[in-house]
Amino acid sequence: MTRQDLPLDFGDPSDLTRLRHELRAWLAEHPLPERRPDEEPALFLHRWHRMLHSGGWVGLDVPEEYGGRGLTALHQVAVSDELGACRAPGVPRIGYLAHALLEFASHEQRARLLPRMLTGDDVWCQGFSEPGAGSDLAGMATYARRAEDGGHYTINGQKLWTSYAQYSRYCLLLARTDTEARAHRSITAFVLPLDRPGVTVRPLKAANGDDEFCELFLDDVRIEAAERIGAEGDGWPLAMTTVNYERNALDTGHLSKYGLLLERLRRELHDRSGGLPDGIVSAVGRCVVDYEVLVAHARRRTAERLAGRTAGPESSIDKLLMTRAEQRLYETALRVLPDQLAEAGGAVYGEYLYSRAASVYGGTSQIQRNIIAKRLLRLPSTS
Ligand SMILES: Cc1cc2nc3c(=O)[nH]c(=O)nc-3n(C[C@H](O)[C@H](O)[C@H](O)COP(=O)(O)OP(=O)(O)OC[C@H]3O[C@@H](n4cnc5c(N)ncnc54)[C@H](O)[C@@H]3O)c2cc1C
Incomplete structure (x- = not known):
């Protein structure tokens, strides 16, 4: 493999240089995978995700107790940089979802969900946009009605442009839980398992031929209160944290x-x-x-x-x-x-x-x- 000059030289401290060398040695032993002719791009990336994780190259800045390596953002940057420089397929784009969970989920939820997100055992998608609420996200219509005993919610609505929902086990879902409060204060986040009764995932083809997008239909979907992330009304700050990391x-x-x-x-x-x-x-x-x-x-x-x-x-x-x-x-x-x-x-x-x-x-x-x-x-x- 021919290495090019890397654009990012942060005046590497020695442990970072060691990390870069470790990764180069790993790449020399593990040639980059080729996409098989009949393999969907998303499944190819998932295979690569698992391979990278097996080498210890996913979730570098996620704390060890949640399945990461407990290093810094700089280590994660160095890994992305090295992989890009040898034309590797993209690094799994899960960092922004992981950060949302790190900031808003309970310790129990993080410990249960994050390690399997990092290994690739559980694929996740982001259920924010709707047919009438993309830019105006606060105008979403998907509604989660709380049961009187407070133990669960019933969700109805539709999501759109949900990338990779057809391959996902979980969706980080936003829904309105209050009809009285101001739009931004009435949104709540949930972790929705996509195999729940009442969930229909319908894939859509993109212009480049990839089957990235999906529509998600939610008909009387039951979700437990324990599957809520943060408190009712925390959905807006969680959404803003997610997109800020995404951008x-x-x-x-x-x-x-x-x-x-x-x-x-x-x-x-x-x-x-x-x-x-x-x-x-x-x-x-x-x-x-x-x-x-x-x-x-x-x-x-x-x-x-x-x-x-x-x-x-x-x-x-x-x-x-x-x-x-x-x-x-x-x-x-x-x-x-x-x-x-x-x-x-x-x-x-x-x-x-x-x-x-x-x-x-x-x-x-x-x-x-x-x-x-x-x-x-x-x-x-x-x-
Ligand atoms: C490749 C791709 C992947 C995506 N993946 C996901 C995903 O995984 N999960 C998810 O939830 N969403 C996803 N989306 C959806 C994306 O977040 C929305 O498409 C985006 O927020 C825009 O919303 P919209 O398509 O409804 O357009 P609209 O909001 O209807 O906007 C239409 C046009 O009006 C303009 N406009 C609207 N409001 C204003 C305003 N106030 N001021 C100025 N101009 C305005 C917009 O800029 C745009 O040009 C994805 C989109 C793409 C293209």
């Missing part, structure tokens, strides 16, 4: 991949005989700037996390920067590597298609700008 710039595996693709574009243009396409040099130049800004950002966020700061509304800045970098890079890549377009199954083409969703998932770009205006700049609302 944060710490998934540095993407950075390594962008760096490698930029280098490929540079080499391709350098070696090309004849003229270059119009405007391509400035397009690549803008991609380089986006990339450098993201690297600087990832450093800053890592330093903040090490100083004990949790992810907050500033993650909206990261999300906008990541979206811009990703979308511009893949648009530019298709101009430089047009054969990727012809070969529709080509990796760059697949990444290009997925990059179009970056301005929607985890909250749209417009919503990120609203958050920056309201929460960071404290600007008054225009209406």
Whole structure:
């Protein structure tokens, strides 16, 4: 395996350097898996997740008592960085759900749920969005009615765009539990086992052919009070914690991949005989700037996390920067590597298609700008 220069050099302390070397040695002994022709992308990633966990490369910053390695965010960043640099498939995207449970679940719930989430024994999905409540999440209609004896709830409603629900055992579900309280105060979070009677999971095909999304129908689903995360009404802060981690710039595996693709574009243009396409040099130049800004950002966020700061509304800045970098890079890549377009199954083409969703998932770009205006700049609302 040829190693490229890594974008993130935090002036590694020695234990971090040791960790990077350990991971490289493990990768040398465990070649990256290939996706089988008949294997769904999600199942391939799940196989990779289990393989990584068996090597000790999942949940580095999760406390040991909950199945992690009890190290720091910096160790997790170093692992993402190394994996990205050798073009490994993505690191399992469970960090934001794990953080939500770490911050809001009881000790008993964390001890029971987190270790199996980290091993991949239990796959999880996130049941927030609904047909009428995506950006306006607080307007959700799914309702959990509490029984008079307080022991359980009955849930009715519909969720939409629930990624990987068809493969999941649990859904981190938001539902309204109060019709009187203000919208944000009336939302409660639950851990819903998806094999419960009354749950119907219907997969939807995405533009890139993947079967990522699902609709989730909930008809008189019984859920125990012990399956609630936090108190009634804690659902909104839990949701904001989840999305703040989801939007944060710490998934540095993407950075390594962008760096490698930029280098490929540079080499391709350098070696090309004849003229270059119009405007391509400035397009690549803008991609380089986006990339450098993201690297600087990832450093800053890592330093903040090490100083004990949790992810907050500033993650909206990261999300906008990541979206811009990703979308511009893949648009530019298709101009430089047009054969990727012809070969529709080509990796760059697949990444290009997925990059179009970056301005929607985890909250749209417009919503990120609203958050920056309201929460960071404290600007008054225009209406
Ligand atoms: C790849 C992918 C994976 C996803 N996975 C999940 C998942 O696992 N779980 C989950 O719960 N959801 C998931 N989602 C859903 C995602 O969170 C929503 O699509 C997103 O929040 C937008 O909601 P919406 O689609 O209902 O669009 P809408 O909220 O209907 O927005 C439509 C348009 O109006 C704009 N708009 C809306 N309100 C405002 C406003 N106040 N100011 C300015 N503009 C506004 C939006 O920016 C957008 O352009 C996923 C989405 C994608 C693309």
